[in-house]
Amino acid sequence: MQGAYLENDTIAALATPIGVGALAIIRISGHNSVPILSSFLKFSNGSSLETVPAQKAALAYFQVEKTILDQVMVTFFRAPHSYTGENLIELTCHGSLAALREILNVLSKNGARLAEPGEFTQRAFLNNKMDLTQAEAVADLIHSQTELSQRLALAHLQGSFSKEISKIRNKLLELLAQIEVGLDHSDDPTAGVLFSLQEIKIILEEESKKIKRLADSFKFGRLLREGVHISIVGKPNVGKSSLLNCLLKSERSIVTHIPGTTRDTIEEGFDLFGMAALLVDTAGIRQGVVDPVEQIGIERTLKSLEKSDAVIVVCDGSEKFSLEDKKIWELVKNKEKVILAINKNDLETKINKEEINNFFPKLSFIFISSLKNQGIENLMQELASQLLPKGEIKEEICSGMAVSSLRQKNALCQAHENLNRASALCRESSMEECLAMELKGALDALGMIVGEVVTEDLLKEIFSKFCIGK
């Protein structure tokens, strides 16, 4: 953490505010920005990052192996002619949070670190890209941002999240003290009882599991912060758009009876019992589409489905199920959270429970009428019960235990990796110094979250627990 302000490593961050917008910009700066990015960018004109003209936008796919995450505009500012004075690349992406998150994830897994607040500006300053008045503004910026983040961090630290981290940290510290006594004071077997490698391994694995669980809670922390993504899908003209309007209590989507009216996906934010949610109305899916515009709409629907945290499948209860409904089932059956909304409850219902179970096995279903605004509340409840965290996890979130920033998650993953390597080392008894290095690495990573120093704590632990010295 100490190094955060003067490292010359590569940093990446979202340069536009978090939230739903048409476009968002991810910035990557540092001497490794080109090698990190080049394997993921496939330029439409076949060129590569090394050869694209500087400061000119170029179209590319951001793809990991065969999977396209987004189509982006790439602008390369070559050092020193960039904001930071380093090789800086701006990716103008589509504003989908899921895709942005995924891209940042990919970058951070491949050697780019998430930037600290004000870090781009700071680099600009250090590389002489700014004058003095600007520099003072930078100091103010760092100061205020840090104050804010300190306040946030403080709030966080009082929660049980930090208590849990501290518990794990103390356990690891105790373990490291054990190992250090074996290394630094090995000539005194009467100093105290040392754990065996087998015992160390067991503790390491336990703590590693706890860290993993915390890292996994990132998903829920993220849901809280960034909101959930809910797609509404169904064959044409079953009333998807009118359901969206019902949920939004406004006339956002143009509702007609002509199938295929919604040709593009429409996104709207709404409040699901206190959780931010993004509702996506999609183009109806049907077979035999010839209109190329509608075809594009359908492809977008499929993409939206991929990113969704939950899906509402809408079908027309006044008609018998068709093969098209079956096709939609095929699309959503692998999603974790799917709700079947059987619309047009105001008309005569032509499908029964047996048919529903037949077509959409194991799905929870709700009869609604978006026209008469019936069953909408039930649908909201069902969404909430599936999406809002429950039980233990809910408590963790309410008590602030969930990991809410990607930086915290990365620190936890780092610690997790260190512990896994450490536990693998427990097989060889002459590798304790390496074991100690891994444990120290894990402690440093956890220290980045709770901000504590290791060496002094460690010596304190050693001298309080072991009778050392002659």
Next chain:
Amino acid sequence: MISYSKTYDVIVVGAGHAGCEASLASARMGLKTLLLTMNLDSVGQMSCNPSIGGLGKGQVVREIDALGGEMAKNTDKTGLQFRILNSSKGPAVQSPRAQCDKKLYQFTIKHVIEQEKNLDLRQGEVSGLLIEQTLDGSRKKISGILTKSGIEFYASAVILTTGTFLRGLLHYGMHHQPGGRAGEGRAEFLTDSLKELGFEVGRMKTGTPMRLNAKTIDFSKCAIQPGDNPPLPFSHFTEKIRQEQLPCYLTYSNELTHQIIRENLDRSPLYTGKIKSIGPRYCPSIEDKVVKFPHHKRHQIFLEPEGYHTEEIYVNGLSTSLPEDVQWQIVRTVPGLESAEMMRAGYAVEYDFCPPTQLFPTLETKNVESLYFAGQICGTTGYEEAAGQGLMAGINAALKIKKEETFVLRRDEAYIGVMIDDLVTKGVDEPYRLFTSRAEYRLLLRSDNSDLRLMDFGYKFGLISQELYERFSEYRKRIVRKSEGINSFNDEAALKTGFQPDLRSRESETQHSKEIFPWSDEKVELQAGIQKKYAGYLNRQNQMIAKFAKMERKQIPSNFDFDSVPGLLLESRQKFKKVLPRTIGQASRIPGVTPADIGILLVYLERFSRQFSHTNSL
């Protein structure tokens, strides 16, 4: 008042382990040096235990040796038992340790000092420091010392290595008497002199066990502890240990010992509040161990010979300040010591020190230019820690007089670097000793590669001879040839010293006939093997070092005004002003300083340097 006719470059006050290394380094770097001691018969004396080295400390001794110091060589000449500690563990945590003949050790090093060109050894007690103003009038500067006998000695630099002698007070139970060491006086006046100059002075405590007569010990009841066979030398330059080797013995305290201690705590200066200063946690007295760890049924006691020509046995593990009569009783509860006769009693000593945050990383004081501190005056304990600081202070005093760049070892270069950075950045709240766990880069700072890490520097300062350096360079080349690119730190070291040893050159096989003694192809093989064993880990440590390198390189000018930086937390500002960090890296290690403080500091530092260059160009 009499002024001594000869003017010195450097005066070293105190001839303990710090003073010996400081004066030798300065004299060997060509400077006229005076070494002053209160007692010529105790130069280089091992006041406490008869051993040199140990975990962490052994690495320091090897580092001193690679830099051209004397401690390792002197140990090799006088050691009566050599052991590699942690030999069953990885090479990064192995350390050499030797038991020495105490008298032989001190007389040997005294003779080395007496023979050294440029170095005068003289008896006398310093009672005051001679001070002048710097030319620009902004700072005080040292100009020499005044002895108790009224003689003024002038010098460009003074190094104080006062050990436990600054107002030393010896405790034997509830009885106490002035003295820096049993049977010797103390430095009475120097503390006042330091206080007048504005130095903050604190007090510390340490202790030593009793000594017994070997003929009254039943060694058959103890476990014999032989040294390694063959004994491995400490110094890179020693071919072989030839003198006779002696064993140590191991026995244990027991419940009866502990009971007697508990019953007499009311006569302990430690537990009656008579001694208020802080002692080292890692070097506790036996009464400390018994009180703090009541469930431990026994503690180790090592019986270590003090020399070839004495029956005195050092009782390692029974350090105590309990009254003498209690000490007799304690001793006689221990198996093998039932009828042991005590020759000297153990005692505790309190002494003055100056908190080391008052020093620059060169060990020069911030208050007074060209005044340096080394050893226990800086709040450390241990012969090795003292010697390491003495060497660094000696080198830096000499470099300053020669108007050359200062010499500061980084935390990734040496344990000496870790120690001095800890001292001047974090300060101390108990006597400081080295542990390998204090080093972030333990796998790099090994005892086996101290030459590879540091010998370039030793050669650069003229402390390693041309001939030996050439052999060393050949040794290094062979390792690189052997291990093909695993080598990681030599380039960095070469960069810093300005030397460019041609590491990658591939000479023909005939070059192999080149003499590399005292190194050998066996050592080449061993070193390449160790580097291979740790390759993955060393890579990761090197990446970490590279990450922090920029911070370490970013200098903070000595005239930088921390008050001119708005937005710093008040506490951080005070810490910066006290420590006066030399680099951003050092600033970031000050306890309690936040990354935000560092961020703000950087911005204003840049502003400062630009204004400065602007003024200069006008």
